[in-house]
Amino acid sequence: MKPQLIDLDYTLTDTFMVKEISAPFFSNTHHFHNDYEIVLVKESAGKRIIGDHVESFHDSDLVLVGPNLPHAWFNEKEYYEGNPNLRARSTVLYLRKSWLENEVLRLPQTTRLRKLLEHSRRGVKFLGKARHYIGQLASQLNDKEGLSKTVDLFRILQVLSETEEYQLLTSSNYLNTYNNNDTVRLNDVYEYVMKNFSTEIRLEAAAAVANMSVNAFCRYFKNQTQKNFFWFVNEIRIGHACRLLQKKDIGIAQVCYESGFQSMTNFNKFFKRITGKSPTAYRKELFRFQ
Structure with a gap:
């Protein structure tokens, strides 16, 4: 099946959404959507595909995926064999594109955030201390409410936009050529x-x-x-x-x-x-x- 354009509007009714995943294995298909996505793998191992980039992932893997960038996480074989000791756990943050680009970027001193969002079009993997710190903040987001939750989200965006410990994933000339008329292969x-x-x-x-x-x-x-x-x-x-x-x-x-x-x-x-x-x-x- 080709990566499908998934409209998050039916679930992403707010400016951002936090989703906790815990399953025997990751079951997402290769897909893309119109919004930004931060994915923290808490527990799991396998192969991650983002655009034309293929790489192994493991515990504490942290990436930012931009709009319309195809992506999927596939677990190692043993996760599909019913081993009760293996789990696929992650925290996923969906950030509405229109909110970030039309409202947040209008705020003063968002130059670094703008650069981060530009980088996200190629997918960004975060490393080192930033990854560890963001992992802690993201894991606690679902326990927060109201303004406190929003403050922590902005803290995450601040750290991600200021860190130098990152890697761009897709090749610089990668272009998503998928459209809804493609056959599902x-x-x-x-x-x-x-x-x-x-x-x-x-x-x-x-x-x-x-x-x-x-x-x-x-x-x-x-x-x-x-x-x-x-x-x-x-x-x-x-x-x-x-x-x-x-x-x-x-x-x-x-x-x-x-x-x-x-x-x-x-x-x-x-x-x-x-x-x-x-x-x-x-x-x-x-x-x-x-």
Whole structure:
């Protein structure tokens, strides 16, 4: 299914809304909407897709997503297997676009906030102390009422707009080309890859999921995501490999094959192309200070 334009007006009746999510796994589809969204993952792990950016997420992940930017969170495989010890928990803040842009930005001294909102068109991941502090404030928002709640929201926006500890996610030339006349395919393809990346994925099978010919599917996927289909598959595999490399009792060869690669040569090549390091160097860096 393609990312759908979701109108939040039927729920976002105020200037902003706070939503607490607690479930066995995140069930959102790949979608976009007209408003701003701050997502704090309290407990969970998996792959996050924002625009043309694919990355692993884990506890304390904090991102800001701007209007009309496609996004989705997909959990690791074990979350869908009924393990009662695994939960997907998050706090999501929806901020009305018209309120922020037409009213808040008219206030004096909002230059930094304006820059933050411009950055959000590419998706922003926050790091370090800012992420920790915002996590505390966001988690307490639902316990606040009235002006106190609004004050805390403005405090969150202030910290996010002033911190230097952030990363822009999509490529600078990313453009959302989706519209409501597109056929509903891409989400099904994403789900197929998430469930099958550890085995061999054939282009014919992915095209069949999208109900397209191979050539048409390749053009469609490249047009919608601005990347080659197998590059996307390898991004998912390398993200999984990075997670496995954090476990000291798993050898690099085992990481290779459990991540869906058929040879160490291909694994090493794509790992370095995507992360900039070899698997061995990546693991050494992980455990340098442990």
